[in-house]
Amino acid sequence: xGSLMExxxxxxxxxxxxxxxxxxxxxxxxxxxYRAVLWRTGIxxxxxxxxxxxxxxxxxFQLGHAAFYALGAYTxxxxxxxxxxxxxxxWPISILVAAFFGYLISRPILHLRGDYLCIVTIAFGEVVxxxxxxxxxxxxxxxxxxxxxxxxxxxxxxxxxxxHHYYLVLFFLVLTLFAVRRLENSRLGRAWMYVREDETAAxxxxxxxxxxxxxxxxxxxxxxxxxxxxxxxxxxxxxxDLARFIESVxxxxxxxxxxxxSIPGVFVGTLGMITLPEIFRFLxxxxxxxxxxxxxxxxxxxxxxxxxxxxIRMEIREKE
Amino acid sequence: MPLLRIENLHTYYGHVHALKGIDLEVEExxxxxxxxxNGAGKSTTLRTISGLVRPREGRVEFNDQVLNHVPxxxxxxxxxxHVPEGRRIFTTLTVMENLTMGAYTLKDEQAIRENLxxxxxxxxxxxxxxxxxxxxxxxGEQQMLTIGRALMxxxxxxLLDEPSLGLAxxxxxxxxxxxxxxxxxxxTILLVEQxxxxxxxxxxxxxxxxxxxxxxxxxxxxxxxxxxxxxxxLGER
Numbered sequence: 299x300g301s302l303m304e305x306x307x308x309x310x311x312x313x314x315x316x317x318x319x320x321x322x323x324x325x326x327x328x329x330x331x332y333r334a335v336l337w338r339t340g341i342x343x344x345x346x347x348x349x350x351x352x353x354x355x356x357x358x359f360q361l362g363h364a365a366f367y368a369l370g371a372y373t374x375x376x377x378x379x380x381x382x383x384x385x386x387x388x389w390p391i392s393i394l395v396a397a398f399f400g401y402l403i404s405r406p407i408l409h410l411r412g413d414y415l416c417i418v419t420i421a422f423g424e425v426v427x428x429x430x431x432x433x434x435x436x437x438x439x440x441x442x443x444x445x446x447x448x449x450x451x452x453x454x455x456x457x458x459x460x461x462h463h464y465y466l467v468l469f470f471l472v473l474t475l476f477a478v479r480r481l482e483n484s485r486l487g488r489a490w491m492y493v494r495e496d497e498t499a500a501x502x503x504x505x506x507x508x509x510x511x512x513x514x515x516x517x518x519x520x521x522x523x524x525x526x527x528x529x530x531x532x533x534x535x536x537x538x539d540l541a542r543f544i545e546s547v548x549x550x551x552x553x554x555x556x557x558x559x560s561i562p563g564v565f566v567g568t569l570g571m572i573t574l575p576e577i578f579r580f581l582x583x584x585x586x587x588x589x590x591x592x593x594x595x596x597x598x599x600x601x602x603x604x605x606x607x608x609x610i611r612m613e614i615r616e617k618e
Numbered sequence: 619m620p621l622l623r624i625e626n627l628h629t630y631y632g633h634v635h636a637l638k639g640i641d642l643e644v645e646e647x648x649x650x651x652x653x654x655x656n657g658a659g660k661s662t663t664l665r666t667i668s669g670l671v672r673p674r675e676g677r678v679e680f681n682d683q684v685l686n687h688v689p690x691x692x693x694x695x696x697x698x699x700h701v702p703e704g705r706r707i708f709t710t711l712t713v714m715e716n717l718t719m720g721a722y723t724l725k726d727e728q729a730i731r732e733n734l735x736x737x738x739x740x741x742x743x744x745x746x747x748x749x750x751x752x753x754x755x756x757x758g759e760q761q762m763l764t765i766g767r768a769l770m771x772x773x774x775x776x777l778l779d780e781p782s783l784g785l786a787x788x789x790x791x792x793x794x795x796x797x798x799x800x801x802x803x804x805x806t807i808l809l810v811e812q813x814x815x816x817x818x819x820x821x822x823x824x825x826x827x828x829x830x831x832x833x834x835x836x837x838x839x840x841x842x843x844x845x846x847x848x849x850x851x852l853g854e855r
Binding site: 485488489492495496498499501502503504505506507508609612613 | 668670689690691694695699700701702706707708709710711719720722723751767768771
């Protein structure tokens with residue numbers, strides 16, 4: 299019995315190393331198309347993990363997450379185009395700008411609950427998209443967006459191939475994973491859980507609920523900004539399409555389908571929303587129809603998501 | 619100098635004038651109870667003290683500091699802990715995790731361990747069930763857990779809102795004995811109760827609230843003899 303417990307405890311590390319090795323080796327036998335698909339999967343996994351902080355941990359509806367993705371991408375592109383700052387150096391600024399807008403938008407609306415908050419975030423997403431389309435301040439290039447952005451040079455190495463970019467995104471994905479794992483088990487992570495379950499009780503116990511929710515928004519938004527900057531690192535063209543409402547919906551679905559608040563769930567969600575549709579591209583228009591059917595079926599059969607966190611499954615079951 | 623002093627407190631919910639000028643005082647070491655019918659403003663008074671709602675007029679003073687604009691989480695740090703009505707425990711967390719949450723404002727591990735020991739002394743039942751999920755506890759145990767959780771921050775003033783609500787008569791008795799015990803160990807208590815008889819029995823002083831105003835106040839023993847109180851709240855003819 300003792301040795302079994304020992305082995306189980308060591309299992310996560312074995313799994314983690316195994317998965318990392320798989321992630322490192324997986325693109326090698328594939329062609330560039332599938333390597334690009336994996337890159338996209340990585341970008342959306344980072345976006346999913348960042349949105350999971352807001353939706354999963356703090357329990358706040360956010361249906362405008364793509365706006366922060368776009369803000370990160372535009373920040374990186376504009377700094378590179380106008381000030382010739384190497385892309386690598388724009389990444390931290392992209393994070394800060396997206397986080398700052400996360401603060402600006404969430405500060406006045408944090409007292410809103412569920413559905414109301416959701417509407418405001420949708421509206422904010424559209425405001426950002428339309429501002430970009432309308433060439434705000436004459437710098438965003440309107441509907442065509444911006445092009446002519448430099449290639450990424452990392453420590454003297456110019457990143458040219460999909461494989462390079464895949465590894466770049468993988469690096470940040472692992473970093474993100476490490477960070478969100480730490481967050482989940484931190485004092486702040488516990489505060490989020492209390493706020494999600496019962497805000498009044500949390501407040502009565504001395505938790506600064508406004509601060510906790512604000513931090514969720516700021517961290518989640520900032521990290522989405524990083525994903526935007528990583529997008530620009532490979533695709534030297536940005537357009538307002540990055541901030542489309544459907545993008546926000548896809549990100550939201552990644553979090554919810556996989557299992558709200560669950561890190562493995564985000565990966566399952568990304569596979570379902572991004573990777574599989576890409577692989578089934580040959581089905582053409584039928585693809586979206588099947589997607590819809592699959593999602594409806596899932597919400598009926600497994601409302602807690604495909605790989606939910608233990609705690610959130612209990613919360614959902616209990617409400618029924 | 620009273621530990622808690624409330625002067626001319628007016629609180630509104632939107633346009634509803636819930637408190638219409640409440641004055642009350644709680645001395646250190648006392649049990650003070652607020653009794654009154656539904657909607658008299660008892661819970662609102664507690665919610666205003668703990669900062670969950672804000673007064674429009676008047677002042678709340680705790681330990682010589684004005685609380686009117688202090689955020690709720692800071693008020694907890696200052697030593698006022700509010701146990702809201704209706705046993706708001708976290709059903710998907712274990713008893714132990716629920717209690718740890720009560721100590722959220724503390725950072726000193728040693729102090730947390732001491733407080734935990736105190737709570738377990740007071741509620742041996744919680745110690746027995748510390749690894750059980752909150753949702754699997756009985757109603758009485760859940761109420762113990764809510765009170766225990768509040769005590770984890772080691773408040774100087776404990777605000778209790780209807781601790782006997784929905785409990786069987788046997789358990790009501792046990793809860794009131796516990797409240798007396800907590801007080802005997804040095805915590806000042808402001809208790810809101812529908813069960814006026816039980817509350818008056820353990821309280822030192824009492825205030826009677828009607829539609830947002832204090833209509834009567836005095837030592838609990840005297841109020842128990844008062845004809846109006848006996849008729850309106852103790853169910854006597």
